[in-house]
Amino acid sequence: MITFTLVKKHQAADAVLQGAAVVVTKRSKIKKTLQVAVIGLLGVKAIASEPEMIEKPISLKPEKTWFFDSSILYYSEPDRVTAIEPVLAAKKKYSEDEILSFKLVVDSLTGASHNGATTSNVAQTFTRPSGKGTYTAEAGETPLDDTFHDTRVAISSSYQKPIDRLRRNIYGVNVSNEYDYLSLSANYMYQQDFNQKNTTLNAGVSYAFDTIEPEGGLPIPFASMVGAGATQPRQGSDDTKQIIDLILGVTQVIDRESLFQVNYSYSQADGYMTDPFKLLSVIDSATGSTDDYIYEKRPDQRIKHGLFTAYKTAVGKDAFEVSYRFMTDDWGINSHTLDFHYTWLFSNGRKFLEPHIRLYTQSKADFYETFLVTGESPKHASADYRLGDMNAYTIGLKYGQELENEKSFSVRLEYYLQTGDPSRSEIGVQRGLDLYPDVDALMLQVTYSF
Amino acid sequence: MKLELKNNFYQLQFDAMASPCEVFFYDPKTKRAEKIALQICEEVERLEKKYSRYRKESEISKINANAGKKVEIDQETFQLLQFADTAFEISLKRFDITTGVLRQIWRDGILPSQEVIEDYKKKIGFKKIEWNKNYIRLPKEMEIDFGGIVKEYAADKVCLLLRSLVDSPILLNFGGDLSSDGKDNHVWHVGIEAVKQLGLAKQTIEFIKGGLATSGNTRRFYEVNGKRYGHILDPLTASPVVGAPLSVTVLASSCTEAGLLASLAMLKAENAETFLKKEGYTYWIQR
Numbered sequence: 001m002i003t004f005t006l007v008k009k010h011q012a013a014d015a016v017l018q019g020a021a022v023v024v025t026k027r028s029k030i031k032k033t034l035q036v037a038v039i040g041l042l043g044v045k046a047i048a049s050e051p052e053m054i055e056k057p058i059s060l061k062p063e064k065t066w067f068f069d070s071s072i073l074y075y076s077e078p079d080r081v082t083a084i085e086p087v088l089a090a091k092k093k094y095s096e097d098e099i100l101s102f103k104l105v106v107d108s109l110t111g112a113s114h115n116g117a118t119t120s121n122v123a124q125t126f127t128r129p130s131g132k133g134t135y136t137a138e139a140g141e142t143p144l145d146d147t148f149h150d151t152r153v154a155i156s157s158s159y160q161k162p163i164d165r166l167r168r169n170i171y172g173v174n175v176s177n178e179y180d181y182l183s184l185s186a187n188y189m190y191q192q193d194f195n196q197k198n199t200t201l202n203a204g205v206s207y208a209f210d211t212i213e214p215e216g217g218l219p220i221p222f223a224s225m226v227g228a229g230a231t232q233p234r235q236g237s238d239d240t241k242q243i244i245d246l247i248l249g250v251t252q253v254i255d256r257e258s259l260f261q262v263n264y265s266y267s268q269a270d271g272y273m274t275d276p277f278k279l280l281s282v283i284d285s286a287t288g289s290t291d292d293y294i295y296e297k298r299p300d301q302r303i304k305h306g307l308f309t310a311y312k313t314a315v316g317k318d319a320f321e322v323s324y325r326f327m328t329d330d331w332g333i334n335s336h337t338l339d340f341h342y343t344w345l346f347s348n349g350r351k352f353l354e355p356h357i358r359l360y361t362q363s364k365a366d367f368y369e370t371f372l373v374t375g376e377s378p379k380h381a382s383a384d385y386r387l388g389d390m391n392a393y394t395i396g397l398k399y400g401q402e403l404e405n406e407k408s409f410s411v412r413l414e415y416y417l418q419t420g421d422p423s424r425s426e427i428g429v430q431r432g433l434d435l436y437p438d439v440d441a442l443m444l445q446v447t448y449s450f
Numbered sequence: 451m452k453l454e455l456k457n458n459f460y461q462l463q464f465d466a467m468a469s470p471c472e473v474f475f476y477d478p479k480t481k482r483a484e485k486i487a488l489q490i491c492e493e494v495e496r497l498e499k500k501y502s503r504y505r506k507e508s509e510i511s512k513i514n515a516n517a518g519k520k521v522e523i524d525q526e527t528f529q530l531l532q533f534a535d536t537a538f539e540i541s542l543k544r545f546d547i548t549t550g551v552l553r554q555i556w557r558d559g560i561l562p563s564q565e566v567i568e569d570y571k572k573k574i575g576f577k578k579i580e581w582n583k584n585y586i587r588l589p590k591e592m593e594i595d596f597g598g599i600v601k602e603y604a605a606d607k608v609c610l611l612l613r614s615l616v617d618s619p620i621l622l623n624f625g626g627d628l629s630s631d632g633k634d635n636h637v638w639h640v641g642i643e644a645v646k647q648l649g650l651a652k653q654t655i656e657f658i659k660g661g662l663a664t665s666g667n668t669r670r671f672y673e674v675n676g677k678r679y680g681h682i683l684d685p686l687t688a689s690p691v692v693g694a695p696l697s698v699t700v701l702a703s704s705c706t707e708a709g710l711l712a713s714l715a716m717l718k719a720e721n722a723e724t725f726l727k728k729e730g731y732t733y734w735i736q737r
Contacts, residue, residue, distance in 0.1 A: 030540050030714075030729050037536040038606075038706050041529050047606055047704040048632050051660025053732070256465065 064406055067091040071447035077439060080144060081111040097162035105154040107178075112146035116278035116383035118371045119143070119437070120290055121429045127225055129277050130216040131232040142437050145277060147215075152178040166193045170204075183210045189247075198253040202263075206245045213238035214276040221297030222381075225279060233295070241271025249308075258313035261323075265306040274298045280383045281371040288428025291374045296382040298367065304329040319343040332366035333387065350402040356414070358394040370422035370435050388436060390420030396443075407450040414443040453487045455480075459618070462487045466494045467502075467601050469625025473608070474638070476618035486615050493611055497604045500526075501596050503550070513586055514593040520585045528583045530596055530603070537599075537710055538576045544717040545710070546685040548574045550595040556683065556690060571688045602663050602709030605629035609705075621657070622705070629705040632659025661705030665712030666697035682716045693719040701732040 039046055068090050075083040085108070091101040115126060117137075124137045128147050137143035154176035162168045168191050176183040187206030193199065212218075216232060223233035249263025274297055282292040310323035325337040338359045345352050365387040367380035396414030403409065422435040451464040460483050462473040473490055477483040500509045513521045523531075537545040551573045555562040562570075573591050580587040588594065596603075605622045609629040612620045619636030622629040630638060638657045666682070682691045698715040702708035711731055715722040726733040 030711075031731075033536065033540055034707050034710060035703060037533050038704050041533045041603065041706060042606055042610060042704070043529070045610075047609055047629055047661060048659040049703060051662075051701045051703050051708075051732075052632060052635075052658040053660070053662070053701055054637065054656035054658065 065093050067093065067449070069447060069449045071445055073443065073445040075441060075443050077111070077441040079112075080439065081109060081113050083107060083109045095162075097160070097165075097168060099158075099160045101158050103154075103156045105152075105156075107150075107152040107154075109148065109150050109152075112144035113148075114385055115143050115145040116275075116296060117143045117281045117290075117293055118283070118383070118430070118435050119433045120281075121433065122289075124290070126279070126293070127228045127232070128216075129214060129219075131230075132228055134228045140433060142434075147277070150178050150180075152176060152181075154183075166197070167191065172206075174208075180214050181210065181212050183208055185209070185243075187245075200251040202247070202249050202251075204245075204247045206243075208243040208245075210241045210243070210271070211238060212240070212272060212276070218272075219276055219295035221274065222294045222377075225293040225295070239272035241269055241273060243267065243269040258311070261308075261310040261312075263308050265304075265308070267302075267304040267306070269302045271300060273300065273302060275382070275384055278382065278384050280369065280381055282374050282376075283371045283427055283430070285373045285375070285427060288426065288430040294372070296384070297380050298382055299331065299380050302329055302331055315342075317345050317349065319345075331387070333362055333364065335360065335362035352398075352400045354398040354400070356394070356396040356398065358392075358396075360392040360394075362388075362390055364389045364423055368423055370424060373427070385420060385436060385439070388420045388423060390418055390436075392416065392418040405450075407448070409446070409448045412443070412445040412447075416441040416443065451487065451491050453484060455483075460487070462490060464491055464494075466491075466498055467604070467624065469601070471625065472621075472623040473612065474619075474621040474623075475612055475616045477616050486612070489615070490608055490612065493608055494604055497600060497607070501530075501600045503595050503597065510594065510596060513588065517588040517592055518590040520587045522584065523581070523586050525583070527586075528581075530599065531581050531586065533599065533706075534576065534594075534596070537714075541714050541717065543576075544685065545598075545714060546574060546576045547594045547596060547598070548576050548579065548592055549683045549685050549688075550593050550597075551591070552683045552688055567688045574685050574688065598713050599706065599709065601625070602627050602629075602661065602705040605705040606661065624705075626662075626664055627705050627709065628657055628662040630657065630659050635659075660701060660703050661708040662699065662701050663705050663709035663712050664697055664699040665709070665716045666695065682713075684717060691717060691719050695719075695722050695735045695737045697736045698722055698726075699734045700726065 035046065068088070070089075071087045073083070073085040073087070075081070075085065085105060087103065087105045089101065089103040091099060093099050117124065117126065119137075119140060119142050122139050124143055125134050126136070126143065126145065127134055128145075130147075135146060154174065156172065156174040158170060158172035160168055160170045170189040170191065172187040172189075174183070174185045174187075185206060185208035187204060189202055189204030191200055191202045194201065217234035217237045218239055220233040220235050226232060245265065245267045247263055247265045249261065251259060251261045253259045274295075276295075278296045279293045280296055281290050282294060283289070284291050304327060306325060306327045308323065308325045310321065312319065312321045319342070321339075321341040321343075323337075323339045325335075327333070327335045327337075340357045341354055343352050343354045365382070367378060367382060368384070368387040369378070369381050370383055370388065372378070372381060394414055394416045396412060398410055398412040400408060400410030418439045420436045426433065426435060451462065454461050454463075459474045459476050462475075464471050471494065473487075475483075475486065477486060499505060499507075502508050503510055503514070505511060509523070509527060513523075534545075534547045538547075552570060555566055555570055578589055579592065579594065601624055605624045605627050606629050609620065609622050609631060612622070613631055613633075617633075619633040619638075620630060621638045621640075623640060628638075628640065635658055640655050640657050682694050683689065684691045694716045698712045700708045700711040700715065702711055711726065711729070711733075715726050715733065715735070718725040723733075723735055726735075
């Protein structure tokens, strides 16, 4: 650019007169003026006459915006279910507040799970849900149905978009599919910050529509199990259920090191909630021997209320977290969960060790019976041990480490033990049998984030 | 406040001016180190108490609340006004400490009408305020805010204070704004968490002396009807600057100088790089 400007004689070095054209470079006036002004402001002298920094080849590589977590979980209940679950999660950060995320979960289950019938002093034979083929349980053995070899694939996506600096919307969808079950759901949450972002309020709603189409069709509730090959007591091939969830919560920062969280949740499920593969043993009231096996029946509505609170705090460089959840529903189940995590950082914060303890207790559903007695005709009944009076304990340890280039990995090992009580006393030949056996499981999960 | 002896230096950590602050120095006597740490915190608290617009009893709040009347000022405030005046001149009126009132009309979700903007143009303009070494008088409805200068000024001020108390190399790191006088040419390795505005991928910089300051918060913006406006306000248009970089970091002889250059570069919008190159400064710009 050619600029015509008045050039004082002593600045001639900066001006080159070439005939009619004058090329002038304006010497930096701001720096000098500014440096004098700064000396005037600071009162005495400059901080440094010339700044100095070692200029490494600093590349203006943009901040990482895609974040990935990949993990594999190996879950094993000795003699029962084994599951392998690979998960891939991806997150794209458009900004601190605008995030798009995806998650793919594949659950591959094998093994056998309790079919609801009680352990007996004699061998028992059961018809498979398809109506073709049978499986047996030895005397004194918990009846386990090994029919299911199932793979479940679930994909979910969520999008968080800020309305402004303090408010944001979060939208999500999920699809989960196994060979006999399909779940579709959508959710929305609203978040708002108050008190200079020390308080966050969130309110959310979600809706799910599930379809179940079990192999062999839906069993007639309370119908007796019949032998393989015979016409099976079935009514219809599929059914559905809808679930609406509402959540209202507050997260409050207490100080720079700790925060506290409370939320209330309401859940209402309407539709088919019976487990089509589960049975109840009908026991003779005098001898204790098995008279019949019938299919279970659960109510077609379930309303749950939940209260969750958590407290997280820094302990020096480490972190501690405790949470408590209370749940009650109209099936009569009340449960309490207490969870502790302590994260111990070492090696300059690049590695951590995190022990974990979880305690769980639940009171049984009103219609849960470990077995029925001949002559009883309840409105609903299920012998699914997951609805019984039980306590569960989990103890675990996780190790994690940061790697180069913002990558990290972690390994988690957990042991789970569940114990419970039958809903009624043993009768006759049942004495000495374990009607509500303990269930334990080992979990190993490896995660790699990049 | 936390004081720890790490790698032959005392590291003082505390929160001030909405940022995590770190100060590094060494003194052979622990008791004296503790006293020094306390003095540093007190000086920073003094500046925050005096110039924070979030505190009702601050001097700046008092000056603004008494617009229309004469308010007594001390030498420090007078010197800051002189500095703001120099900045106003060398920036050709773009750096103006009276633009704070524009925050009233520029808020998320609101696009002010041309009428409102014209109305507010009357309420800004550094030349309209009356000041001298004894008092200041703002016209009614006008306000001033040293927010764009104080953090960097504090870093330099504390650097000088600390130098009068210790002989060791020292470093001030106020939320990524650095100040050091280069004693012994000690190389300070400043971790990326401390200089996060640079948006670099996990690196440390090796800082020896002078000042480093960053203007712009990469994630702050006004959003109206889906369009994003930066958050630096231009006094000439009474509106957010269009085309400003997301952040500008400048290396200069002092933190105060670096901070002002970074602000001036932001105001130059698309020409930020050209401006800093022409003025002969080392800089990093993120768009």
